[in-house]
Amino acid sequence: MLDWLRKWYTNKFSDPQVVTLFLMLVLGFLALYWLSGMLAPVLVAIAFAYLLEWPVARLCRIGVSRTLSTALVVLAFMGLLTLILMWVMPLAWYQGRTLLRDLPQMIEIGRTYLLQLPELLPGMVSDEQILLLMHSVEERVMAFGRQMLSTSLASIVSLVALLVYLVLVPVMVFFMLKDKTQLSAGFVQFLPEERKLISQVWHEMNIQIMNYIRGKMLEILIVGGVSYLVFTLFGLNYALLLGILVGLSVLIPYIGAAVVTLPVALVGLFQWGFSAEFGYLMLAYGIIQALDGNVLVPLLFSEVVDLNPVYIIIAVLFFGGLFGFWGVFFAIPLASLVKATIKAWSTRMHPAEPENA
Structure with missing residues (x-):
């Protein structure tokens, strides 16, 4: 058992750049965990x-x-x-x-x-x-x-x-x-000279974080604005408040949409009962959620969210439990960081074979 662990450690951590990247990630997560409030x-x-x-x-x-x-x-x-x-x-x-x-x-x-x-x-x-x-x-x-x-x-x-x-x-x-x-430049001065692996991961994550934040803000505005207009057209009570809740629910992928459905359904039920208006409202709300998940999200995050929904939900639960709101907000970029690190790590340990001419 000890021999197997020694071989695994030698294989995975023999490159100093891998060790440096691993230590930076650990220190960064610890700093966010202990100092997120400050x-x-x-x-x-x-x-x-x-x-x-x-x-x-x-x-x-x-x-x-x-x-x-x-x-x-x-x-x-x-x-x-x-x-x-x-x-x-x-x-x-x-x-x-x-x-x-x-x-x-x-x-x-x-x-x-x-x-x-x-x-x-x-x-x-x-x-x-x-x-x-x-x-x-x-x-x-x-x-x-x-x-x-x-x-x-x-x-x-x-x-x-x-x-x-x-x-x-x-x-x-x-x-x-x-x-x-x-x-x-001031931040780079603290990094070791051999930082090719760190630069590779950071370059990929820098672009993804920028696209993710810009896309997420646009998604909040579009989903919240469309929901408010639809609720107003139906004459639903508290249309603006519910529209804001629906817009903010996209911060938590999958889970947020499921949770915010409850207040929308309850307000519609208490206002109209089990009537045709209630059915039309829930149908329109379902169309908004379907268009968001199947059209808007792929359009805004086509180059960012390349993760299975199961991994996204696990990332939301894990990072949200560690860092609170910011862990939920950055759950997808953090999950992408883990994926990019593993990809760069595996490529470093097992470089692709050159093609034969």
């Missing part, structure tokens, strides 16, 4: 910097200086983001308050539907099971209300930190874009 503004700035690098690069190509391009793009992005938030946030907040106000009435309607189940399904559902289920739901709703109250009180304390982030993040984004070359 580094949250930096991670936000990096995500925005990747998002805005494309328009900055396009302006530089037509002769605009890097500094001026960065200033124009950052100012335009912050202005657009401010306008969107000034319009969306008050409406979403109002609809959220309305939803909480209507929640007791919705619970009563749900209780009425549940009490009818023993008559509709005799022998399968009993009155005792329904009462136990309603008691459990009421307890969970009360616990959720208490949690929301404590969260709102705690948010007052974190308001100062939020204001600090609103100042720090744009400043960091500006300098990350403006001084991209200098920052990259």
